[in-house]
Amino acid sequence: MTDSSRQVLYVNVYIKDASKVIQSTVEEKISQKKLPAPIKARLAKRAAKVAGDLVGTSVIVKQLVPKLCEDIPKKMKSRGLSVHVEEVFRQGPVFVLELQVVHVDSVVMTAARKRIRDDKDKDNFAVQCLKQFLNVIGSKNQDTLERKHLPKIVQSKIPLSLGDMLCAELAENGMEAEAEVLPEALQARFFFPFLRQIQEQESESKAKAKKGPLASLRRN
Numbered sequence: 001m002t003d004s005s006r007q008v009l010y011v012n013v014y015i016k017d018a019s020k021v022i023q024s025t026v027e028e029k030i031s032q033k034k035l036p037a038p039i040k041a042r043l044a045k046r047a048a049k050v051a052g053d054l055v056g057t058s059v060i061v062k063q064l065v066p067k068l069c070e071d072i073p074k075k076m077k078s079r080g081l082s083v084h085v086e087e088v089f090r091q092g093p094v095f096v097l098e099l100q101v102v103h104v105d106s107v108v109m110t111a112a113r114k115r116i117r118d119d120k121d122k123d124n125f126a127v128q129c130l131k132q133f134l135n136v137i138g139s140k141n142q143d144t145l146e147r148k149h150l151p152k153i154v155q156s157k158i159p160l161s162l163g164d165m166l167c168a169e170l171a172e173n174g175m176e177a178e179a180e181v182l183p184e185a186l187q188a189r190f191f192f193p194f195l196r197q198i199q200e201q202e203s204e205s206k207a208k209a210k211k212g213p214l215a216s217l218r219r220n
Contacts, residue, residue, distance in 0.1 A: 002084050002100040006151075009158060010088070010187045011097040012180045013166065014198055018060040018093075020174030057093040060175070065095050068166075072099070080105040081154060094198050096191070099181075101158070104150035159183070 002008055069085045076083045082103035089096035163179035170177045182190055 002086075002098065003102065006100065007155070007184050008098050008100045009155060009162075010182050010184070010191070011085075011099055011162065011166065012182065012187075012191060012194065013095050013097070014178045014194075015057050015061055015064075015093040015170070015175055016178060017176040018057045018174070021060055061090060061093060061095055064175075065090060065097075068097065072097075091195070092198070092202060094195060099158070099162075101151040101155040102147070104146050104154050156183075 065087050069087060072085045073083050081101055082105075084098075084100045084102055086098050087095060088098045159181040163181045166179045167177050180190065180194070
């Protein structure tokens with residue numbers, strides 16, 4: 001659970017297109033069938049379109065969100081950050097995660113940043129200096145530092161990178177997404193206009209789909 005006395009971040013995500021996920025799933029299933037390659041290709045294309053119409057992005061999001069709530073803390077842990085992540089909102093292609101940094105392992109975090117900057121550096125001078133500093137201040141002060149002070153500092157920096165990282169990861173998995181990571185103070189002002197805009201876009205898309213291509217031709 002999050003600490004109610006401390007601030008949290010909100011990760012706002014809009015899945016714009018998940019058709020590639022649906023298509024790859026359909027293609028994988030059809031590839032297992034004993035059919036000529038040309039027939040498989042045509043069948044996969046048609047089946048993917050039908051599946052996309054039936055499944056919808058909301059079904060993909062429903063499966064995606066619990067996985068992200070598990071994966072994000074695991075990935076952060078490798079960088080020395082213990083975070084709590086939970087779903088606080090989900091509607092159609094939009095979902096919001098609440099994130100709070102609860103502990104920072106300063107040695108692991110410094111080592112991880114060192115690896116990112118320079119994999120060839122074997123000395124890890126910064127890590128050794130940090131270890132010496134932590135030995136000087138003692139375990140009690142280290143615990144206070146890593147549980148109270150560093151989480152606030154690190155959490156304030158996360159919005160600068162987490163949104164882009166999340167979108168890049170989703171893109172690797174066949175989803176086009178937009179993400180905005182905000183502190184509590186800015187969330188309400190951003191979220192409601194954002195949600196209204198998405199709802200309007202979804203309504204327009206559904207209206208066009210119902211009318212079909214002939215409707216636009218008649219207007220012209």
